[in-house]
Amino acid sequence: MPVTKYYPFEPEQAPPEYRGIPEIDPRLCVGCGACVNACPPDALIKIDDYENGMRKIVLDIGRCIRCARCEEVCPTGAIKLTQDFEAASDDRAAHVEVVELRLAKCRGCGKYTDYTERQLQKVLSLIPPGIVEFDRVREKLPLCRECKRLLTVVNATKFEEEMRE
């Protein structure tokens, strides 16, 4: 009985627990960067472009060590390790997957903030009804760090003046 596999000439299925090539689903990714913080070999990187207001999440399979920490921390389940293993290529560019997302615009100064529009939508979708008033939250939300700090100071001084009167 021949024992040798016929592999390169017929398809092969990896076992269900096999940790193969990771893949980002661009419809689910919110661009929070949790996977970027978790990735030990820096295969995932986050590139912010504040002039055009775009954020790139870049996955390089050629740097990935298949540890699945990104899958563990992903809040939306967008990044998953598939069972595919045929990643060989003569060109390194074929290993790269880029997901580009739009950054949110600050309500105060009009500059781009350091979070994406999808993150905002996701956070708003998480709040169950009846706990906070949605309209008031939505009014306040798209603020950059500087404006948030400024607003806190302005509110505090206003409150102090009212107290004096």
Added chain:
Amino acid sequence: MKLRSVWVFHLNTGACNGCDIEILDVLTPYYDVERLGVKLVSTPRHAHALLVTGPLTRQSYYAAKRAYEAMPPKPRIVVAIGTCACSGGIFYDSYAIRRESERLTLEYPRAGGTSEFLPVDMYIPGCPPRPEEILYGLALLLGLAEKKLSPRHYVDEEFVLPRTQFKAWVEVLLKAKIRKELGYFDGYKLLERFMELVDIAETPETLHRLVEEEKLKEKDSRIRYGLDRLYSYYLEVVKTYEDILSQKRRVLRVQK
């Protein structure tokens, strides 16, 4: 140039030996790479191709250079096997690694590894790659298989939120708990199944009935235990939510 039988020389440039053992596996009768005409030789002077593993340490740089120069000048193929050889891998930031390029930059594809000093013809990533992956890479080199990957770039795709409001909130809270009980691999799959039941069920009583039915179907006792825990956590979350709502109402009444 059409390649026929490729003789290969195995060169370790500071690998952890994972990839080297997989190369050994490829030579066993089960995978048998020799049926593709690939033969392992003991000196680079006889070799057409160099199978490089490892992230290229400072010590092994000179030996690797000499091995490359000793190869016959005509095909001089270099195959990078493993994530380390492709781009530095987990050791990309180590002080022992020879690198010409900057270490901590935001360029992509990520630099490092063998391509720092040799022109690489075939990259086979994996940590370590399966024997099938190495077979596939060598078959690609010989023109026996087709390339499957291509660069992917997505800009502003349509956004999908599978669940919103209360159900999304429940999912986030249960995700953190089930990860502690069953781990991410089984836990997240089970949570997905449980959330489908939550989508169907209207009240906690119908959900309890559905969970019992699901438990009868399941043979794995760990999964049954996980379903039980998920249901009890779900009840806790519902109770917390009702408490918050009743508090809110009480505050409103006092204000009026």
